Amino acid sequence: EPEVTQTPSHQVTQMGQEVILRCVPISNHLYFYWYRQILGQKVEFLVSFYNNEISEKSEIFDDQFSVERPDGSNFTLKIRSTKLEDSAMYFCASSEGGTGGGGNQPQHFGDGTRLSIL
Amino acid sequence: DQQVKQNSPSLSVQEGRISILNCDYTNSMFDYFLWYKKYPAEGPTFLISISSIKDKNEDGRFTVFLNKSAKHLSLHIVPSQPGDSAVYFCAASESHTGNQFYFGTGTSLTVIP
Numbered sequence: 356e357p358e359v360t361q362t363p364s365h366q367v368t369q370m371g372q373e374v375i376l377r378c379v380p381i382s383n384h385l386y387f388y389w390y391r392q393i394l395g396q397k398v399e400f401l402v403s404f405y406n407n408e409i410s411e412k413s414e415i416f417d418d419q420f421s422v423e424r425p426d427g428s429n430f431t432l433k434i435r436s437t438k439l440e441d442s443a444m445y446f447c448a449s450s451e452g453g454t455g456g457g458g459n460q461p462q463h464f465g466d467g468t469r470l471s472i473l
Numbered sequence: 474d475q476q477v478k479q480n481s482p483s484l485s486v487q488e489g490r491i492s493i494l495n496c497d498y499t500n501s502m503f504d505y506f507l508w509y510k511k512y513p514a515e516g517p518t519f520l521i522s523i524s525s526i527k528d529k530n531e532d533g534r535f536t537v538f539l540n541k542s543a544k545h546l547s548l549h550i551v552p553s554q555p556g557d558s559a560v561y562f563c564a565a566s567e568s569h570t571g572n573q574f575y576f577g578t579g580t581s582l583t584v585i586p
Contacts, residue, residue: 359516386572398517398562398576411573446516450572458568459505459524464516 357381361447361465368437369473376432376468378447386457387430388448389422391415392467398446404430405457434470442472476500477565479577487585492550494580496563499544503565503575508537508548511560511579520561521548524568553584 360379368374380387389401402412404422421433430449434441448462478497486492494508504525509517523530523537523546530537536549550557560579566572 361516388572388574390576397578398564400573400575403572405572411571413573448516457572458566458570458574461507461519461522462574463519464509466514466516 359447359449359463359465361445361468363468364466365469365471367471367473370439371436374434374437374470376434376445376447376470378430378432378465379428380430380447380449381463382428383451384449384463385452386410386450386460386462387422387424388450388462389432390446390448390464391443392446393440393443401432403457410457437470437472439472442470444469475578476503477563477575477577479561479563479580481580482578483581483583485583485585486553488555489552492548492553492557492582492584494548494550494561494563494582496546496548496577497544498546498565498575500565500567500575501544502567502570505566505568506537506539506546507564507574508535509562509564510557511562517562550582553582555584555586558582558584 387404392398402416403410444467446467448464450460450462507522508520511517539546562579563577564574566574
């Protein structure tokens with residue numbers, strides 16, 4: 356069964372540094388997402404991406420964050436000038452297209468990248 | 474703003490019995506709901522979904538019930554198996570306007586052999 360893959364599984368970064376989290380979504384999927392889960396808290400939506408542009412973003416996704424699909428397979432989340440509170444699990448997800456614009460399709464998640472900011 | 478709530482952080486059930494996990498939501502515009510299962514060190518795995526035009530959807534041992542008037546959905550697992558032990562998340566979206574999903578805080582299910 357096709358799956359979403361994320362690298363690295365664990366990233367340790369000094370506060371203030373930039374970090375790039377990488378994801379390879381399922382190949383025929385059209386919608387791509389990033390979520391984060393701070394330890395002990397709920398999974399929080401960050402951003403959705405479709406047709407090479409951001410389709411929705413939450414209030415968490417401020418100017419510190421950016422996403423890119425640099426080629427036909429990778430989907431990246433860049434965090435500039437990381438802060439201690441950015442420490443979390445970051446999940447990438449993808450879903451098929453559909454008449455509902457992705458909002459009525461189940462999302463398939465990767466196993467996440469644990470980001471630790473020191 | 475907690476739009477999706479799972480008020481039971483944990484649940485223990487004997488193997489073979491029914492597990493019922495509950496989820497409440499506050500946004501009446503939500504029209505698509507999902508349940509995910511999550512094992513430690515893995516991402517959430519999609520289990521089952523339901524559209525607001527239905528009140529029940531069944532897939533094998535898993536059934537999701539939706540009560541729109543109460544803004545409540547539940548996941549029934551029958552019969553429960555030890556391999557079902559995991560954290561279960563419900564999620565919801567306003568599919569007609571966008572693709573942002575809101576997750577609950579999760580319920581940790583333990584199925585006792």
